[in-house]
Amino acid sequence: MSDIQAKIMEFIKENFIMGRSETTLDVEESLIESGIMDSTGVLELVEFLESTFSIQIDDEELIPENLESIKNIVEFLKTKGIS
Amino acid sequence: MAALVHQFLEASALRFPDRVALLHGEITATFGEIDTLANRIASLLSRIGLNRGERVLMIMENSLENVASYYGVLKAGGVCVEVPDKSTLSEASYYIENSGARVCILSKGSAQRLKDIAVPFVLAPAMTFTHKGITTFTWDDVLQCSGDADDPVQDENDLAAIVYTSGSTGRPKGVMLSHKNLCTNTASIVSYLGLDDSDRIMAVLPFYYVYGKTLLNTHFMVGGSIVINNRFAFPNSVVKDMVDKEVTGFAGVPSTFAILLNRSVFAKTEIQSLRYVTQAGGAMAPALTQRVLQHIGNASLYIMYGATEASARLTYLPPERVVSDKLGSIGIAIPGVEITIRDNEGNPLKPFEVGNICAAGSNIMKGYWQDREESEKVLKPWGLVTGDIGHMDDEGFIYLTGRKKEMLKIGGERVSPKEIEEAIFESGMVHEIAVIGRPDEFLSEVPAAFIVPLDEKTFDLEALKAFTGRRLSVHKHPRDWHILRSLPKKPSGKIDKEVLKQ
Numbered sequence: 001m002s003d004i005q006a007k008i009m010e011f012i013k014e015n016f017i018m019g020r021s022e023t024t025l026d027v028e029e030s031l032i033e034s035g036i037m038d039s040t041g042v043l044e045l046v047e048f049l050e051s052t053f054s055i056q057i058d059d060e061e062l063i064p065e066n067l068e069s070i071k072n073i074v075e076f077l078k079t080k081g082i083s
Numbered sequence: 084m085a086a087l088v089h090q091f092l093e094a095s096a097l098r099f100p101d102r103v104a105l106l107h108g109e110i111t112a113t114f115g116e117i118d119t120l121a122n123r124i125a126s127l128l129s130r131i132g133l134n135r136g137e138r139v140l141m142i143m144e145n146s147l148e149n150v151a152s153y154y155g156v157l158k159a160g161g162v163c164v165e166v167p168d169k170s171t172l173s174e175a176s177y178y179i180e181n182s183g184a185r186v187c188i189l190s191k192g193s194a195q196r197l198k199d200i201a202v203p204f205v206l207a208p209a210m211t212f213t214h215k216g217i218t219t220f221t222w223d224d225v226l227q228c229s230g231d232a233d234d235p236v237q238d239e240n241d242l243a244a245i246v247y248t249s250g251s252t253g254r255p256k257g258v259m260l261s262h263k264n265l266c267t268n269t270a271s272i273v274s275y276l277g278l279d280d281s282d283r284i285m286a287v288l289p290f291y292y293v294y295g296k297t298l299l300n301t302h303f304m305v306g307g308s309i310v311i312n313n314r315f316a317f318p319n320s321v322v323k324d325m326v327d328k329e330v331t332g333f334a335g336v337p338s339t340f341a342i343l344l345n346r347s348v349f350a351k352t353e354i355q356s357l358r359y360v361t362q363a364g365g366a367m368a369p370a371l372t373q374r375v376l377q378h379i380g381n382a383s384l385y386i387m388y389g390a391t392e393a394s395a396r397l398t399y400l401p402p403e404r405v406v407s408d409k410l411g412s413i414g415i416a417i418p419g420v421e422i423t424i425r426d427n428e429g430n431p432l433k434p435f436e437v438g439n440i441c442a443a444g445s446n447i448m449k450g451y452w453q454d455r456e457e458s459e460k461v462l463k464p465w466g467l468v469t470g471d472i473g474h475m476d477d478e479g480f481i482y483l484t485g486r487k488k489e490m491l492k493i494g495g496e497r498v499s500p501k502e503i504e505e506a507i508f509e510s511g512m513v514h515e516i517a518v519i520g521r522p523d524e525f526l527s528e529v530p531a532a533f534i535v536p537l538d539e540k541t542f543d544l545e546a547l548k549a550f551t552g553r554r555l556s557v558h559k560h561p562r563d564w565h566i567l568r569s570l571p572k573k574p575s576g577k578i579d580k581e582v583l584k585q
Binding site for chain 1: 168169192196314315316317318319320338342346347348494525526552557558
């Protein structure tokens, strides 16, 4: 697992999974459909990505293709030069 | 006008059997198709012996199956108990026990999370539940049902729904709404919004929430259509759907609009088909209202106010008055509702005098489920005491100035701090606890917890967070945790939350 992926997973576990031990994190699973994150959760995630990796994420980029799953997020960060 | 809620669907299925009534991603369904599916669900429920007035628990996100189940339960003479699709096992168990539901309808997502649920009958996508003795039915079983069960005897005063809402006593209370309550409120909303069969509403609000449910019933009453989009987490996908599916209406709570305007392409997108926008679910800051007005083109903005106990709607602010002179008001009473401002003894107050906002009309609930004491506190001879404080001007426009009860409003959803405090207390790890609301840009308010550990040396905050996480839905989890030696007290010994807020 890359450091980037580990950081993202740690953030999600700490902020959204709290205590729900039955919840597993599958990198390809939709974070929304699985009930891990809701609409404000996505915004918190975006703020985390912006501050942790010192990047700017535009409103146009807030789409499922970039943020739906951990895998998508890692790929999206690559397009921002973070890998 | 329909006397029973499911007659909205039945009447539109007769008038427009082949017209598309529901759009959800790639899925579309006509009134005829939805009515047939609802009839099959009603048949299945009759087959397992559902009695008139019996409660059916529904834990589902918005979907075709959800809509058909809602009307199917009502056709079978049952009472819909719809609760948040993200309910935890602990919350779902409370709803089952409190409502006495023997039947539970689950979506794929909720079924996977609630596989340990204990209830005699479950309708859900094919999967295995851990409890022995559960009889499960799948959607294939529904499709095998004939759908021609006899209509049960029903009356407009029969219960149609129990909607759980946070009460001051901690655990959610069930608001009992009759068919008459819902039908009259639906007709009133249709009249002041001027809805007709050309209207198509975008529904991002969940149907378990009364505001969300009004979107469904109003549009099914007039033969209009509804677009379901459960992906507001990606607001741009909702904006695109609004353009592609040519919606004429959009409904949101203040946080919906904050997210749309601050983190989506909504402000840069022209939605030509949009005719009107509604906002309810808590006071929206006038500055945000102004921004919404700037970005909805020629569409009208309706500011509205209501309560679960009122089937949903109590007042609306006519769009022209938002712009001209009444910004900041929640408007006037909707047709069929009378609003009065009264003192604590129930005496009516004069214009501009601040008091309890009270409401009378055939949309007011029958009471709280199995809770006469709480019902009597709010249902008075002069109507429902909403718990909100405000005044009326000399033209009958109402202004909210506060809430009597100490409730949090998290993203439009009313949450009792006591419910959160009790869940944390049950951990056995804290000596004292107080939960207050902290202002939040998007959700209006989020919970913040102030705790005094029982044993400072062994106290483990992460373990407490984990315990709370298992007990409460995500939106009720405290965002901030403050560990203190003691909590500030009033002379009476009660915790002084005003000090904590500073």
